[in-house]
Amino acid sequence: DAKTTQPPSMDCAEGRAANLPCNHSTISGNEYVYWYRQIHSQGPQYIIHGLKNNETNEMASLIITEDRKSSTLILPHATLRDTAVYYCIVSGYSTLTFGKGTMLLVSP
Amino acid sequence: ETGVTQTPRHLVMGMTNKKSLKCEQHLGHNAMYWYKQSAKKPLELMFVYNFKEQTENNSVPSRFSPECPNSSHLFLHLHTLQPEDSALYLCASSEGQGHNYGYTFGSGTRLTVV
Numbered sequence: 001d002a003k004t005t006q007p008p009s010m011d012c013a014e015g016r017a018a019n020l021p022c023n024h025s026t027i028s029g030n031e032y033v034y035w036y037r038q039i040h041s042q043g044p045q046y047i048i049h050g051l052k053n054n055e056t057n058e059m060a061s062l063i064i065t066e067d068r069k070s071s072t073l074i075l076p077h078a079t080l081r082d083t084a085v086y087y088c089i090v091s092g093y094s095t096l097t098f099g100k101g102t103m104l105l106v107s108p
Numbered sequence: 109e110t111g112v113t114q115t116p117r118h119l120v121m122g123m124t125n126k127k128s129l130k131c132e133q134h135l136g137h138n139a140m141y142w143y144k145q146s147a148k149k150p151l152e153l154m155f156v157y158n159f160k161e162q163t164e165n166n167s168v169p170s171r172f173s174p175e176c177p178n179s180s181h182l183f184l185h186l187h188t189l190q191p192e193d194s195a196l197y198l199c200a201s202s203e204g205q206g207h208n209y210g211y212t213f214g215s216g217t218r219l220t221v222v
Contacts, residue, residue, distance in 0.1 A: 036211070043112075043198050043213025044151070093206035095141065095164060098151040 004088045009103040012082075018075040020102050022088030025069045031092045033064060035073045037084040044087065044098070047073065078106045111135045114199050114214035121189065122222055129184040129217045131199030137212070139205040140182040142174060145196040145216075157182060158205040189221045 005023040012018040024033065035047040048055055048062045050071070055062045061074040075082055087101040112133045121127050131140065142154040156164035157176040171193075173185040182199055200213045 041196070041216070041218075043200070043216055044211070045213070046211055095153055095156055095205065096211060097153065098143075100150050 004090055004099060006086075006088050006099070006102045008100065009105070012075075012078045012104060012106050014080060014106055014108050015077055018078040018082065018104055018106070020073040020075075020086050020088075020104065021070065022073070023070045024088070024090045027068050027090050028092065031090050033062065033068075033071050034089045034091060034096065035060070035062065036087045036089065036096075036098070037082075038087070038101070039081075039084045047086075078104075080106050080108065082106050112199055112201055112212050112214035114197075114217050116217060117215065118218045118220075120220045120222060121186070123189060123191070125189075126185070126187040128186065129197055129199075129219075131182040131184075131214055133180055133201040133212070135201060135212060137201035137203055137210075138179050139202045140176060140179070141200040141202075141211070142182065142184055143198040143200065145198060146192075147195070151198065154184075156205060163205060186219075189219075191221050194219055194221045 032049050032051050034049040036044040038044040048057055048060050050062045050064050064071045083106045085101040085103050087098050089096050115130045139158045141156050143151045144154055145151045153166045154168045155174045160176050171188050175183040196216045196218050198213055198216045200211045202210045
């Protein structure tokens with residue numbers, strides 16, 4: 001699997017958009033970008049995934065650059081409950097491998 | 109509840125004990141996974157089962173013994189563990205191996221080895 005690079009931590013004010021970046025410069029053509037998050041002491045939760053096109057669901061939006069070497073997860077209106085570790089994972093069909101992720105702290 | 113249930117939620121065991129962790133899902137998924145998460149470390153994949161067959165063993169010591177009697181149940185049998193095995197053990201399932209968008213995780217078993 002291609003490796004990803006994420007900032008170790010980010011802060012966001014409640015109600016504002018949280019934009020979490022991820023670099024994946026060695027991504028292959030058949031590899032997807034997946035985002036999961038893990039709230040303290042719970043199991044990770046699937047958020048969104050994409051291949052080339054931007055994607056949106058009820059939780060978040062995923063913006064993938066045209067060269068697919070980086071992506072951004074957007075939480076449009078962050079709440080305190082969005083405080084968690086966010087994992088960006090690049091994978092084809094092999095089992096997901098989790099890195100250290102980004103610790104997002106949403107403050108009042 | 110996420111659809112994947114793990115029991116017990118907490119477990120304290122001595123190094124000479126034998127215990128088992130249980131994972132159950134009724135999502136109709138065919139792949140099940142064991143991950144280990146030690147303090148302040150990323151999740152580490154331990155085992156993968158697809159349609160009840162073990163397809164991955166990530167060089168896990170033999171003191172951890174998985175069992176998958178059917179697609180809905182997964183066990184992790186523990187014996188003669190070490191204190192460094194203390195961790196959060198997470199079970200996950202997905203439609204099939206390779207369906208990476210749909211991992212559903214349980215809440216985990218917090219294991220302490222004394």
